[in-house]
Amino acid sequence: MYSGVKSIFNRGQKVKGTVILMHKNVLDINEITAAQSATGLIKGGFNVVGDITSSIIDTYTSSFGRSVALRLISATNVDGSGKGKVGKKTYLEGLVTSIPILGAGQSAFDVHFEWDSEMGIPGAFYIENFMLGEFFLVSLTLEDIPIHGTINFVCNSWIYNAKKYKTKRIFFTNKTYLPSETPAPLVYYRQEELKTLRGDGTGERKESDRIYDYDVYNDLGDPDKKESLARPVVGGSNNLPYPRRGRTGRKHAKKDDKSESRSDFVYIPRDESFGHLKSSDFLVYILKSASQNVIPQLRSALTLQFNQPEFNTFEDVRSLYHGGIELPTNALSKISPIPVFQELLRTDGESALKFPRPKVVEVNQSAWMTDGEFAREMIAGVNPHIIKRLQEFPPKSKLDTQLYGDNTSTITEEQLQLNMDGVTVEEAIQNNRLYILDHHDPIFPYLRKINSTDTKAYATRTFIFLQNDGTLKPLAIELSKPHPQEDSYGPVSNVYLPASEGVEASIWLLAKAYVVVNDSCFHQLVSHWLNTHAVVEPFIIATNRHLSVVHPIHKLLLPHYRDTMNINALARNVLVNAEGIIESTFLMGRYSLELSALLYKDWVFIEHGLPNDLLKRGVAVEDPTSPHGIRLLIEDYPYAADGLEIWDAIKSWVEEYVSFYYTSDAAVAQDSELQAFWREVVEVGHGDLKNATWWFKMQTCTELIEACTILIWIASAHHAAVNFGQYPYGGYILNRPTKSRRHMPEKGSAEYAELSKNFQKVYLRTITPKNDTLTDLTILEVLSRHASDEQYLGQRNEGEVWTSDSQPLEAFKRFGRKLAEIEVKLIERNNDESLRNRYGPVNMPYTLLYPSSEKGLTCRGIPNSISI
Template sequence: MEGLKRVSSMKRCSNVVKTKIVNNLNPICHAGQQLTLKGKFFITLTQDQRKSIPGKFISVQIYSGTEVDPITGKGKLSEKAVLKHDGTKKHDNGDAKTMIYKIRINVYSHFGTPRAFLIQNRYKKRFFLQSASIETCNNHIIHFDCNSWVYPIKKTKSDRLFFSNACYIPSETPRALMELRKEELERLRGESDVNSESEERKEWGRIYEYDCYNDLSDPEKGPEYLRPILGASWLYPYPRRLRTARKPSASGPANESRPRNFEIYVPSDERFSPNKMKELKSNSIHALAHFLSPKALHQQCSKSFESFEDILDLFSASRNQRIEGWVRDNLNKMLPIQNLEEIIRLIKNKPLELPIPEILSENAWVWKDDIEFGRQMLAGTHPIKIQCLKTFPTQSSINPSFIEQRLEGWTLPQALKHGRLFMLDHHDYLYPFLNRININGVCAYASRTFLFLRSDGMLKPMAIELSLPGSSLSKGISRVFFPAKQGIEAALWQLAKAHVQANDTKAKLLNPHFKDTMHINALARIILINSGGVLERTLSSGEISMQLSSELYKEWRFDEQGLPADLIKRGMAIKDENNPSGVQLLLQDYPYAIDGLEIWVAIKKWVKDFCSFYYKDDESIRSDVELQSWWSEIRTIGHGDKHNETWWYQIDTTSSLVESLTTLIWVASAQHAAINFGQYAYNGYPPNRPTLCKKFVPMEGTIQFGEFLKDPDKYFLKMLPNRFEMSLVVALFDVLSRHTSDEVYLGCQLSPGWIDSESIQNRFAEFKEELKEIQARILERNRDPKLKNRRGPAKIDYTLLYPDTSSSWSRTALTCRGIPNSISI
């Protein structure tokens, strides 16, 4: 869904979230007089910019948004003025700082209202323009949220244009801005650059185009690093990525050459701010330095851990202060050398310490608890896969009578009719790939897990089915495991649960509709999802991980991504037009769904009010050429392999527009928060949710079964990833679970003047108040002893969908840090 990220850049020319302006704030004081416009510009310095940028190298011109120059057909343009330094604002997160500059520009009284400005950078380096404001003679302040890099004009060959926070639908765009708007769209689409198709995108570029995932391979390293191209094929359909137009790989024209550092092309409006890039880099290096240098790593890291206490040493500050050569070699395959050197330097400093994952905070053995195993399917990091069964799957090898014996007096038909039987299904989509997955020491099954809803609202695991395909000469096998309290059966059951968790963790990481923003996607293609990257090293699916993602995408439908539709699809809810969410939950103690539906309703109401205020009728939606072009682009190009599907919404009514926008906001904010930010709390202790298994569950009569009987715990530990793989994946979960300091959260505005409409600002304030009421209800539910899934045996309050970020206690909890507006990690 990366194509959707075009929204954020095109917002600057107001062609996606469109509004009309009802104010006419003309700064005329007295006819014929000269007026002075005062401006402030906020520039964030990068680490290599120790001193402020000389303002004399930066000039600004202001466009009128109300008065047209008859010669150019654009708004009247002021004279140039250079910036003057006006102070420094330091940030709370260390040495980062923002420099404040000012300008004064004289214009005639008939200049009109400023609505855009040109900025020219004649300095030798780029700078990050955070925001700007222009004050008119009647003390009205016009705001500009820029958040973009401005590169030297020697590179760009043109000035940068920024529009104010006033927005317009196309038919109501002032004539003074019409031509500017058109030119800006042409730049973003590459239509103004005759060489845009063939030339490699430069760092300072701003062109948005699409391409297939043809840059995951690294064939120069050898044929084992060759991967299929994803997208534009019936075999490997996939959403499109941002086009970078790098040169073809030397090994063949189908694959794009890979960058050898982190400087991959991302349009300047989409690149991380200096603070965010610094924090992401620092967090990554901190995590790797911590987990790749404990005292255990001076041993052979290909070995398994000797005890569960040995795994806990990962989180201690005690360490051997060196990285062995074989570790360096492994990291060199995944990281640019300069970053590896930073890790080594950091290790030589003071010891690093990370918190014990919350899953262990109350009880170091709670991860073995069956009820906790079931609870995490409703309130853990992947609460979107479990489904309520209406019929028992006929393809399952489990005898239904064995299930009926564990239904606490219910018959199987009764349990199915009353919604008491649930399944976590990782079987059919995975089964065809197992022979390819189970090479190079990986041991994976296709799995079905059956659970029963107890009278206290918690899920009791009843059976796990693990399947393997046979070879061409033998049939596949399917084994069934049942819960047991002690003995060999209990140990085998624990092994089976680990295989289920490995499948559940893999699907969460690979579902294609949870895509990151452009910059994090670009970084992911360099070190995370590329051939030989982190995911291939840490997931059981290995080198076919992205192919498996493509397989999952075959079943993806946009109209099923909204929370109510998703719950209905999984049998967790039924339609209910009398309910504000449009559905009625069948499982009343389902923390993700309960909290999520309240947030969904709040988002949808806010979106509906916004759209209804500016689009007066359905015809105004249908006639908005830019809106229709944007939605067509998403369907026919961004998701080109699915453009003929009949389930796409046709945005021709207010209701279809509201549903589409609500779905986009939900996926990028609340759903992502629920899935992403609890990863360290739950997955940070690999025995609870391993990412891969190195051994199968042993068969009776085999040498492996004898090894298992001798020491079940040791066999379990040998089944887990080795030291290097486990350290790497825990470091990854630590990075993914962190928020950056400049995150903008749901219900929080980017700046005081984020939109020039008092009515919309008032409605947004109501949305924010609604979120506060929701968070109060979340806390109340967490205190309710009858809602056992909200804490469970692990005693972790469910706060992954808690919106507030203001209180100090919420900042200290790993799973209670607010809902970011967008996917940026």
């Protein structure tokens, strides 16, 4: 009673603040996924949602009262030990309802701090939570600090009960300091917070932990469950090198002390969890990721009750998008009528399974079969950065000849020149008109293993000709498989040429399918998973371990890390794990991650900047007169042309930002936190490649700018280009099959005769079967969607308070305006009828690098980060 009266009378001597926070979301995505895994979601007809929600509803009420305490820390005045003075404890007060900027689920509270003139200017604050449940702290704003004005603290962090922490939770103002420029009173606090985030490398991590540490990929298999689920450790060896993942500290498997045991809970640092809005908005789509529970129910219904495990015609496939697959009543009775499952099955009250129509067949249902579209998707599809200029003929292999024999291509000049409009191979090479999509070397070493299963595949080389009108034309496809006796005898190869009539046309369509199966596999495992998701995670870990939140490079990179560790943990549980989605429905099966590990041996960070990538593949040459410093040899190359616009915008923004904080190369070399960060990225996070000579030394501003630009490009535009077109292109399984099950029919065989009678049936028996198609479509749709709270390139959810420095803020605004201008330019390109590769035969514009998007399945938009 008296304390309240005293508080009122002393308000004139206090500093007023506003705290914005969110209650723990009842439908927190990590709780849901853990609960679904524990219960299997199939408990008496899926009726477990009530159990889930009741288990995670917090016990605290909306009146926080004296349950949350705060103390300010001075940035200007020190105590007797040289540390910034710590003020008196104060508590949250009344709920504020008049703030118009509150986001969904957010609440604002008044808080008043006792002001002591000897405290100086606040630079940080402690916060303690005495409640049982956690909450999400968004921000603290202090008003009218004497001789200073408003001070903003951007927090965005989960706060657990104080007893769960070994050190106090601390937050810093939005000021930015290089380590050497940190105000003396804050130096101790800055260093101690980084020590907390590094941890001591021991013990099993708990949900409330905030520790960032490294481990190898030893949690993909489950040898304790059954022997067939054992998988080799990926990372930590020369044979199977790999980027590091976040350490969880789970116990070793009982049957393999090199493997980590699997459990329902996969630790990631708590602030890496999906945000509040994303949890509720993406619930239905993340639940779809648990297709090991839902899809098997559908498979069972379709197979057992209809005895139709295969598509028989192309129309059967198209029915997935318009008529849908009729489901038996008793199959539906197993599924709870709650809305999430109605949305999952797209029944809308009807007994049919439907999927949205993929963009590749929205205008024309059969144009995907054309040679023009087959080639166009190599430069404007979902995997548009693999095609290379052919600079030697015939193309050679880098495979060990002692192990695999001579893998030099068997293609001849005569075979290619049949369709080269009178141009010779030598002329085409000299004039930069001959290209190749080469999936031979990565796949060939595994063919004997995978062909011993139900999967039947080839290593492929596809030869492409640049025509006078700027479009691409496939000239020939070479399919190779191991020699019947042993690999060292070299491959058995056949070359197939384009045909438009008769059984030869069907053979040619099958040859293209084998190419696309290779491309789909390489895309998912290397272009998508390895080269974006996996390679970025060590940067996230090292950033949080060594770059303080007040460090300028931490502030620059932070938006580009959002949700990545979380989606990667989910992937290790259901996508890239033993017998997960990728192993079950894609070509490489149990060798999937092993393949990506072998290709990681050749990963070069600096070559993943777009200009260097284009130069390496020979599809561009240096040209100082060009706006981008390079000239495309395929002028109408949608991915490259649009990507260079985005790349230049990112680099200009990074240059302005870095130049503001680093005025000399010496400032980079002498930045202790930056040097520790980069050293650990190289020696630990990507430690299997630490001896590579191509790593930046990180001694100059130029190196720092280039490294940050590459990292931002990978996490934003490159990931967008290889991710958000997955369903628009691959949702039509005929266009991008993920598996092949038969070898090419040989003349005189029953299969060849069948091909001449019913090529659709043979094609469908060769590519991905119906059950795997249902799984693929479900997951590809999830991966291709944007959440309603997505952060796009050029945007920051913190508004203008992420930094207190005005020049970087203005530079960031210019970056946003530049991206908007680029989007207008890209729309204009798509309206230019002379650029025939922009739409192609399917009449589908290339929009994947448009910077902005709405939520949902849009086939456009560049999020800041690898968030799905």
